[in-house]
Amino acid sequence: MGIFHIALDGPSGAGKSTVAKAIAKKLDIAYLDTGAMYRTVGLYMYENNVEISPVAVKEALSGCEIEVCYNGGEQIMLLGGRNVNKEIREHHVSSLASRVSAIPCVREYLVALQQRIAEGRSFVLDGRDIGTCVLPGAKYKFFLTATAGERARRRCAELEQKGTPIAFEQVLADIEKRDYDDSHREISPLRKAEDAIVVDSTDMDAQQVIDYIVGLIKE
Numbered sequence: 001m002g003i004f005h006i007a008l009d010g011p012s013g014a015g016k017s018t019v020a021k022a023i024a025k026k027l028d029i030a031y032l033d034t035g036a037m038y039r040t041v042g043l044y045m046y047e048n049n050v051e052i053s054p055v056a057v058k059e060a061l062s063g064c065e066i067e068v069c070y071n072g073g074e075q076i077m078l079l080g081g082r083n084v085n086k087e088i089r090e091h092h093v094s095s096l097a098s099r100v101s102a103i104p105c106v107r108e109y110l111v112a113l114q115q116r117i118a119e120g121r122s123f124v125l126d127g128r129d130i131g132t133c134v135l136p137g138a139k140y141k142f143f144l145t146a147t148a149g150e151r152a153r154r155r156c157a158e159l160e161q162k163g164t165p166i167a168f169e170q171v172l173a174d175i176e177k178r179d180y181d182d183s184h185r186e187i188s189p190l191r192k193a194e195d196a197i198v199v200d201s202t203d204m205d206a207q208q209v210i211d212y213i214v215g216l217i218k219e
């Protein structure tokens, strides 16, 4: 098939990372979770007590050393050489990631890094702006979505399993706020690329979504 890219965009909690990882495995290509990169920048700002304003974040960003590496196919986020995979999944980092992702210099920095990582190699990337901005020429583009209620339900189950349960109402409110913020920011808002295929996973389980997308690609 040669080198090709798959863009998998959509709102938080739609199941993008589960699906992207499985597709990468099935097609034997690499996987990049770009949200993890925004989360790592958010964590850096948090750990360094940086106020989330365009000026302060821009100044701090030059000290933020982010690297993406892989261990047996698993993506590892390094911040200043330290593995931060666990910390970036903490609840408070989600809203920080959303806030830093609206700041132009952060997007410029991470989009360039994502393009560099994906260059010359087949990749599936999951994010918000892959099909519209990072790799507008991607061969395959999907927009994975589900109702906010269903996404909150899945997120609650995940948090419960991790032993850090949070009330459904709060998770739903957070998801709705992030949806709003991610799709109303000025630069690269969350939106479907014109040529992306919409996959609504509300009534599908992960395996059905994976089979459906892989089927479309193999076609």
Ligand code: DC
Pocket (backbone or CB within 6 Å): 012, 013, 034, 035, 036, 038, 039, 094, 097, 098, 099, 101, 126, 127, 128, 129, 130, 178, 182
């Ligand atoms: O997918 P996620 O929940 O881990 O993403 C965290 C935040 O990063 C989310 O609020 C939106 C932002 N993001 C983005 O703006 N662009 C991307 N390509 C990926 C994530």
